Amino acid sequence: MRIVFMGTPDFAVASLAALVDAGFEIAAVVTAADKPAGRGQKLSESAVKKYAVENGLKVLQPMKLKDPEFITTLQALHADLQVVVAFRMLPEIVWNMPPKGTINLHASLLPQYRGAAPINHAIINGETESGVTTFFLKQEIDTGDVIEARKVDIAETDTAGDLHDKLMAVGAGLLVETVKAIEKGDFKEQPQEIDYDVKHAPKIFKDFCKIDWNQPIKTVYNLVRGLSPYPTAFTTLNDKTLKIFEADMEVKETGIVAGGLLTDGKTFLKFAAKDGFLKLKNLQYEGKKRMTVEEFLRGMRL
The missing domain is CATH 3.10.25.10 (Formyl transferase, C-terminal domain)
Incomplete structure (x- = not known):
């Protein structure tokens, strides 16, 4: 099964490395474009790009995800499945491309804490547990059918950094299990159940x-x-x-x-x-x- 992986920060590296270690074929890695950083404004590569280059993986860094050249390149990879971890919102032409769909690993127990900063908001709200969820992408962000989920306890002294590291490790393992299940066709999709007490995780300013x-x-x-x-x-x-x-x-x-x-x-x-x-x-x-x-x-x- 050929996989295109999409991600940018350290959180995504653990998942990419787990897929590589599990023996899956990574047709390409899509990540953010290099950006100027620091006092010298030297171009800085994403954590995912650094891992991909070190491991000889093909890297794509489109400025716009609807760019015709990028879409053509993506189609030519003939991926069976796309995997998204800590990346930006995808247009339908991208997430609907592979025959087995596009899955996302999200750092919360969906439908709780949909949005850009689920780790931060879980601790800010005093939660005692969080988790990771794999689901199929749909049009609206973080709303797709759930495939699998794992709970993680939050200690009273845990920071966002502590929870990040816990979820990163558990999420990488869950993602490998999910991809194996999809490869075998042995999985069930569950629609997200919404109630009045759903909490959100918007971007933090x-x-x-x-x-x-x-x-x-x-x-x-x-x-x-x-x-x-x-x-x-x-x-x-x-x-x-x-x-x-x-x-x-x-x-x-x-x-x-x-x-x-x-x-x-x-x-x-x-x-x-x-x-x-x-x-x-x-x-x-x-x-x-x-x-x-x-x-x-x-x-x-x-």
């Missing part, structure tokens, strides 16, 4: 990442976890941005105004929320590198 200290401490703590390590929750200190990567939560009467700060100037720094403190552990002050709170306090008078 900068304004969403700013901490509102008038919120309960649990809400603030979950926001920090859910945005770490990227795009990162932040507040302001001396009119400069302070990103918070890691913190502990203290539920107690603060005795000070929300957003107020307590520190001994050496070992601890904490901000007051509505009903407790956020005790910072790892942070980045505007213009500085990421550091521990102790390193930060050694160079900052508060």
Whole structure:
């Protein structure tokens, strides 16, 4: 069975590597175009492209997925199945091309957390479990019939980075199982059951990442976890941005105004929320590198 794989970040690399290790024929890899990055604006390759090149796989990097030249190239590959992991939305002419269809691996238990940022939003909302789902692509995003799913527990201290790594590993295994089932014709499709309590996972913008200290401490703590390590929750200190990567939560009467700060100037720094403190552990002050709170306090008078 010939497969065209589509993906871009590290999350997708694990799935591509699992398919290669399982012996499937990867006819080509479709990934994002190289982009300028860093101070020197040198072209940066996607994680998927780097893996593909290292393993001798054909790479396609179309600027537009409806480009006639790309469509012709894709058709000429005669793929039986297309596999999508952490890629952009496909036009129907692409996802409807292969005879066995196009499947997607999504980092949630669908229909919960459809959208661009399911990992972040699951933790931000205080969920205790998440998972991965394989499904067939249809016209509307993340709405296709489910093939298989696996649950993953979320620990109280897990960050988005921790959950990302858990789902990446479990998802790669689930994807291989799904592709094997499709190859044998031994699978069942289940329509997604929608109820009133479906939660969504829209793309996250900068304004969403700013901490509102008038919120309960649990809400603030979950926001920090859910945005770490990227795009990162932040507040302001001396009119400069302070990103918070890691913190502990203290539920107690603060005795000070929300957003107020307590520190001994050496070992601890904490901000007051509505009903407790956020005790910072790892942070980045505007213009500085990421550091521990102790390193930060050694160079900052508060």
